[in-house]
Amino acid sequence: MRYVSTRGQAPVLGFDDAMLAGLARDGGLYVPETVPQIPAHEIADLAGIGYERTAFAVMQPFVGGTISDAELYGAIERAYAGFAHAARAPLVQIGENDWILELHHGPTLAFKDFAMQLIGQLFELVLGRRGQRVTIVGATSGDTGSAAIEAFRGLDAVDVFILYPHGRVSEIQRRQMTTPTEANVHAIAVEGDFDDCQALVKAMFNDHAFRDEMSLAAVNSINWARVLAQVVYYFTAAVSLGAPHRPVSFSVPTGNFGDIFAGHVAKRMGLPIDRLVIATNRNDILHRTVTTGMHVKEGVQPTISPSMDIQISSNFERLLFELLDRDGQAVINLMESLRQQGGFALPETALARLRQEFDSGMATEDETRATIAAMREVTGQVIDPHTAVGVKAAADVRGNAGTPMVVLGTAHAAKFPDAVGQACGVRPVLPARLAHIELARERTTVVPNDLAALQALLRQEARR
Numbered sequence: 001m002r003y004v005s006t007r008g009q010a011p012v013l014g015f016d017d018a019m020l021a022g023l024a025r026d027g028g029l030y031v032p033e034t035v036p037q038i039p040a041h042e043i044a045d046l047a048g049i050g051y052e053r054t055a056f057a058v059m060q061p062f063v064g065g066t067i068s069d070a071e072l073y074g075a076i077e078r079a080y081a082g083f084a085h086a087a088r089a090p091l092v093q094i095g096e097n098d099w100i101l102e103l104h105h106g107p108t109l110a111f112k113d114f115a116m117q118l119i120g121q122l123f124e125l126v127l128g129r130r131g132q133r134v135t136i137v138g139a140t141s142g143d144t145g146s147a148a149i150e151a152f153r154g155l156d157a158v159d160v161f162i163l164y165p166h167g168r169v170s171e172i173q174r175r176q177m178t179t180p181t182e183a184n185v186h187a188i189a190v191e192g193d194f195d196d197c198q199a200l201v202k203a204m205f206n207d208h209a210f211r212d213e214m215s216l217a218a219v220n221s222i223n224w225a226r227v228l229a230q231v232v233y234y235f236t237a238a239v240s241l242g243a244p245h246r247p248v249s250f251s252v253p254t255g256n257f258g259d260i261f262a263g264h265v266a267k268r269m270g271l272p273i274d275r276l277v278i279a280t281n282r283n284d285i286l287h288r289t290v291t292t293g294m295h296v297k298e299g300v301q302p303t304i305s306p307s308m309d310i311q312i313s314s315n316f317e318r319l320l321f322e323l324l325d326r327d328g329q330a331v332i333n334l335m336e337s338l339r340q341q342g343g344f345a346l347p348e349t350a351l352a353r354l355r356q357e358f359d360s361g362m363a364t365e366d367e368t369r370a371t372i373a374a375m376r377e378v379t380g381q382v383i384d385p386h387t388a389v390g391v392k393a394a395a396d397v398r399g400n401a402g403t404p405m406v407v408l409g410t411a412h413a414a415k416f417p418d419a420v421g422q423a424c425g426v427r428p429v430l431p432a433r434l435a436h437i438e439l440a441r442e443r444t445t446v447v448p449n450d451l452a453a454l455q456a457l458l459r460q461e462a463r464r
């Protein structure tokens with residue numbers, strides 16, 4: 001499989017090079033040249049075979065050629081061995097035909113572990129084979145950072161620098177990033193919001209001299225391997241609920257558009273997905289895009305679902321590329337307009353295609369709290385604020401009640417104990433394996449929102 005950039009001007013790469021490159025050198029994002037199909041009878045055969053074997057069946061066609069089947073299966077087995085639930089991503093029923101797909105049973109209690117644990121294994125494999133080392137730089141609004149640190153801590157061939165918005169992640173999220181003691185881990189608090197952190201990461205990649213000097217690698221969902229690993233749980237969930245014989249809809253709490261783009265890929269592979277619901281908090285650029293056709297950024301507003309406090313959704317570029325018939329120049333034009341004028345109008349055909357596949361909904365802070373309370377009262381489930389946004393949006397757009405609706409449960413409630421406790425009266429506690437972080441010493445560096453200052457810090461701290 002070969003990978004092309006959404007901006008059409010970067011070298012075409014194989015899977016392993018695309019994974020190590022992260023952002024393409026023209027500033028675009030890598031996508032597969034073609035999307036492999038899984039025919040209905042093969043989807044039916046996935047029933048009951050377990051998460052790991054499904055993961056192999058879904059991902060192998062995207063990977064094949066550069067990583068052997070035995071290496072891939074070994075990496076998958078090691079990646080999920082530490083998950084705290086035998087099903088890895090269990091479904092919990094919350095209504096007659098409504099479900100939550102719990103994605104919080106990994107080591108850092110958020111869906112990010114599904115991809116990060118796997119790419120940790122794949123990086124180790126590929127870097128070891130090449131005798132190469134890299135400097136990972138990532139931006140986080142709370143969950144990607146801890147998942148990346150967990151996956152790469154202590155690895156000789158990797159330094160990890162994670163940028164998070166100072167004062168804008170939950171205390172538990174911050175502690176997950178600042179308490180690891182390994183010398184290759186660096187948590188950096190940026191005086192800005194998540195969009196600033198992500199812009200700094202992209203600016204470092206777009207400075208080609210710096211990128212090469214530091215051997216930069218990305219583990220945000222700009223990295224195709226992240227998105228690919230997230231395609232798998234759409235298959236396991238849909239097959240459990242009757243696919244390929246009946247369609248299933250998904251509501252996805254959305255920020256950077258990586259998780260829901262994975263759903264779009266699953267659908268293109270042949271999984272019968274009816275609707276994909278883009279669920280946003282008050283930072284609702286994507287909801288406004290679906291409803292008005294205008295993609296216009298506003299300032300980021302802090303919410304009780306902080307991981308979704310994002311206005312510049314990286315992976316929306318991947319969808320744009322598809323909506324615009326893979327015209328790289330058209331993508332460049334829209335991205336330029338977003339950068340210079342703060343937004344763009346989606347061309348009419350692109351908007352019609354978007355609406356053919358996606359619905360959207362938005363939850364205010366009060367609505368998020370009310371949803372957490374109602375879920376606790378009606379189902380006994382204590383859900384986190386991001387998942388609550390997904391539940392609220394699903395209810396807003398629920399069409400055919402005969403089609404199962406699956407809300408992606410993207411984080412464990414215990415990552416947000418204050419917000420959840422205030423909403424439903426139950427303060428969730430961390431699983432015992434993470435309790436130590438509440439008292440451990442923190443290590444962080446606060447930096448201004450300034451590219452040169454950050455580059456100087458990386459040069460000084462990275463072991464090269």
Ligand SMILES: Cc1ncc(COP(=O)(O)O)c(C=O)c1O
Nearest residue numbers: 143254255256257258259307410
């Ligand atoms: C808990 C949680 N829910 C939802 C999201 C949004 O996911 P995405 O950025 O893939 O749209 C994030 C951040 O990515 C998250 O950490």
Ligand SMILES: N[C@@H](CCOP(=O)(O)O)C(=O)O
Nearest residue numbers: 140141142143144220221307
């Ligand atoms: N919500 C994310 C933001 C980064 O998203 P990513 O999927 O592109 O890594 C977070 O929690 O950090």
